[in-house]
């Protein structure tokens with residue numbers, strides 16, 4: 476039956492009847508009714524009630540160049556007319572898949588010169604696991620299979636992605652993680668090491684990797700994977716000492732080092748990639764989200780020359796996706812990366828708009844609810860705590876964050892709550908006036924939250 480839906484309640488009803496949402500309590504959403512987003516431009520969204528919403532999260536950490544860039548829709552239409560699809564399996568390629576690979580080798584760090592394409596961050600992290608297994612087998616060390624990651628890491632929702640991830644609430648919903656996926660402490664200085672200097676704690680937290688390698692035996696460990704800044708885990712910014720020490724340990728024990736750049740990549744931290752902000756050189760790098768600014772699904776794994784040298788003489792790699800290197804997605808990603816580069820958006824995050832947002836956020840540390848402000852470039856978190864002196868969290872973690880998030884929702888600002896951390900990652904094109912609007916609204920929502928729980 477073809478029914479024309481023209482009211483929010485009709486859309487909500489149809490959504491209730493037929494749509495299962497990710498990471499959502501179905502009954503709760505059905506009772507409340509879903510918000511229908513209808514259009515977007517720059518850093519703003521509009522819903523079906525005509526409300527204008529400022530998007531402090533770039534969608535889901537992905538719309539780096541902002542909404543509504545016609546260049547990308549034009550490129551997609553042109554590519555669909557010319558060649559809507561062809562695969563990269565049959566000893567074939569397409570021009571967009573190849574020229575994007577070349578562009579990626581230019582914008583990524585030295586030594587990362589080959590890409591294996593996928594359609595999502597999760598898929599590309601699965602690819603990382605299979606590539607690492609393949610690499611060690613080809614080197615005559617097939618027992619090196621175990622991956623070490625961090626608690627509260629997010630690496631996706633596929634079986635390998637959720638096993639790499641360290642989210643307890645995901646692991647609880649299945650026999651997860653799968654065998655061969657191990658987790659160490661997240662480098663959360665504010666909660667785990669505030670009795671030390673941040674750099675002392677960074678070394679201590681990295682030391683957990685060495686302990687884990689020794690426990691498992693280096694001969695059994697394939698790789699360590701981490702997000703330069705843990706995004707979904709609460710924008711956990713590691714101490715400066717952390718990543719260089721992780722790299723030293725990986726090299727010492729001959730363990731591959733993988734940077735999950737799905738959030739940090741493509742300018743978020745003020746460099747092209749988060750590993751460049753934190754001073755380490757990964758063997759593989761997962762990319763998605765900002766690779767196309769979310770305009771179309773595409774992802775990739777950048778693989779270092781030293782791995783490619785081994786893989787290229789090891790026969791077939793029996794892995795791939797129908798849409799690996801999809802020509803339309805590749806053309807859109809290429810146009811997106813060209814905009815990031817030609818408009819100097821990454822440099823702008825480093826020297827102008829990133830420092831502006833971080834400087835303005837510093838004042839939030841005086842708010843009665845805020846225990847810590849942390850961030851880099853255009854990504855930040857406000858940690859809401861019960862006691863600022865002792866860093867004591869609220870009794871039921873997540874409750875206050877949810878109150879704040881609900882105020883944000885009602886006041887047409889998008890901030891994400893992870894536990895009691897309120898997160899921000901606006902599009903890289905945001906202006907200073909828009910940062911002011913975003914942070915003024917964020918402050919108002921913090922005030923409303925503090926009043927609700929009697930802390931103001």
Ligand SMILES: Cc1ncc(COP(=O)(O)O)c(C=O)c1O
Pocket residue numbers: 594595596597598600629630631632702706707735736737738763764
């Ligand atoms: C760091 C990181 N890795 C992987 C993923 C999974 O990406 P996707 O949702 O595209 O599968 C995400 C998604 O948020 C992420 O933040």
